[in-house]
Amino acid sequence: MARMTGRRLLSAAPVLLVVTLGVFAVAALSPFDPVKAYAGTAGLTASQDSLDQLRANLGADQPLLARWWDWLTSALTGDLGTSAVMRQPVADVIGERVGWSALLAACAFALAVAAGTGLGVLAARRPGGPLDRAVSSLAYTLEAAPAFWLGLLAIWFFSVRLGVLPSGGLTDAGSDAVTFGQVASHLVLPALVLGVSQLPWFFLYVRQGVADALDEDPVRGARARGLAERRVLLGHGLRSGMLPMLTLIGSRVPELITGALLVETVFSWPGIAAATVQAATSVDFPLLAALTVLATAAVLAGNLLSDLLYGLADPRVGFDG
Numbered sequence: 001m002a003r004m005t006g007r008r009l010l011s012a013a014p015v016l017l018v019v020t021l022g023v024f025a026v027a028a029l030s031p032f033d034p035v036k037a038y039a040g041t042a043g044l045t046a047s048q049d050s051l052d053q054l055r056a057n058l059g060a061d062q063p064l065l066a067r068w069w070d071w072l073t074s075a076l077t078g079d080l081g082t083s084a085v086m087r088q089p090v091a092d093v094i095g096e097r098v099g100w101s102a103l104l105a106a107c108a109f110a111l112a113v114a115a116g117t118g119l120g121v122l123a124a125r126r127p128g129g130p131l132d133r134a135v136s137s138l139a140y141t142l143e144a145a146p147a148f149w150l151g152l153l154a155i156w157f158f159s160v161r162l163g164v165l166p167s168g169g170l171t172d173a174g175s176d177a178v179t180f181g182q183v184a185s186h187l188v189l190p191a192l193v194l195g196v197s198q199l200p201w202f203f204l205y206v207r208q209g210v211a212d213a214l215d216e217d218p219v220r221g222a223r224a225r226g227l228a229e230r231r232v233l234l235g236h237g238l239r240s241g242m243l244p245m246l247t248l249i250g251s252r253v254p255e256l257i258t259g260a261l262l263v264e265t266v267f268s269w270p271g272i273a274a275a276t277v278q279a280a281t282s283v284d285f286p287l288l289a290a291l292t293v294l295a296t297a298a299v300l301a302g303n304l305l306s307d308l309l310y311g312l313a314d315p316r317v318g319f320d321g
Contacts, residue, residue, distance in 0.1 A: 005304065012300045016293055017072075023292045024068040027283045071289055081286030085278045090290045093275055098294070100170070101271030104190055105260050111195030116202025117245070121238055123203070124210035136207070139200035147197040147259040151266035154193050165189050168268040190267040197259050198252060205245040213240035246306055253302030257295050 062070070071081055080090035123132040142150075159167035166172065166189070171182040210233075213219060219232060264273035272291060279287040 005308075008300070008304050012297070015300065016296055019292055019296045020072065020289045021068055023289045024064055024071070024285060027285055027288060028064045067285060071286055075290070080290045083275075083279070083284055083287040085282040085284045086275065086287065090286045093287060094272065094290060094294065097270060097272045097275055100269060101260060101264065101273075104187065104194065104264065104269060104271060105256055107187060107191040108194035108198065108260070108263075109256060111191060112198035112202050115195070116199045117206050117238075117242070119199075120203045120206025121210055121233065123207045124214065125233065127211050132207070135203065139203050142196060143200045145197070147193060147262045148266050150197055151190070151193045151263055154189050155266070158189060168266075170270050186267075186269075190263045190269050193266075194256075194259050194263045197263075198256060201248060201252060202245060205248050206242065209240065209242065209244045210238060213238075216240070249302060249306040251303075251306075253299050254295075257298060 074081060078091075080094075082088070083090050083093050086093045119135050123129075123135050126132060155167045158165040166186050168186070170186055171178055214233070260271065261273040261276060263269065264271040265277070272294075275287065276291050278284070279291060
């Protein structure tokens with residue numbers, strides 16, 4: 001396990017380097033002017049000399065590779081630079097928001113895995129039965145439903161029509177304190193929407209895996225020996241059927257990040273969504289690069305986690321092979 005983890009970490013370094021260089025390259029080709037975005041409305045009346053001076057102060061007049069190398073060498077020492085659009089250090093921008101994004105993603109991911117696994121096992125007991133057909137049809141429908149559409153639908157139903165849950169934000173309007181109760185109530189809808197948007201894949205993988213496992217000879221033998229159906233289902237079918245789902249964890253991380261950005265925007269959740277959008281539209285090089293590295297690192301960590309879980313669940317898989 002340690003050797004595989006070490007190899008993955010070593011291979012992640014060049015990937016992150018290429019990704020950051022790609023961010024600076026794409027930003028350099030963008031039609032947006034970071035200097036005018038930084039100056040705001042004052043840039044509309046500023047003289048060209050003032051804009052050129054501001055461009056030099058921001059380092060936007062340097063060549064692409066020079067800007068990338070300056071950012072990279074500073075980042076390796078812990079200095080991620082200053083966000084031009086946020087007017088504060090990039091580390092502070094991320095530090096203030098990434099915790100809320102992580103909380104939302106973790107709750108949604110736990111909901112998707114738990115509900116998808118439970119429904120998948122129940123549907124696999126009787127393939128083609130009423131429960132299987134109903135949940136499978138709903139899963140295929142949810143696969144095609146955009147996360148932002150589900151969010152708007154949830155706001156209309158739970159907030160506008162029923163009035164039982166807040167429609168957005170982190171705390172109640174006019175509240176100066178961030179309390180556990182307020183955060184929990186405001187977290188319900190965005191976590192539910194994000195979790196439901198990810199649930200279909202886990203359900204379908206578990207349902208198919210468990211159904212296939214229940215048709216294997218070891219399971220037939222367990223039933224022939226008179227073992228209880230619950231023990232057969234959980235002890236044999238679920239363990240074998242969960243293996244394909246473990247590989248799904250890593251591949252769902254990019255979709256989870258994308259969905260989280262959309263859900264955060266719909267529900268005004270104070271995560272990194274707003275910072276990402278502003279960094280992209282304003283061509284904020286330091287913030288764009290840091291957020292991209294963070295997202296890439298999350299994807300690589302998800303892939304590593306899925307491989308480790310698969311190896312722990314199936315002893316036949318070697319970590320150091």
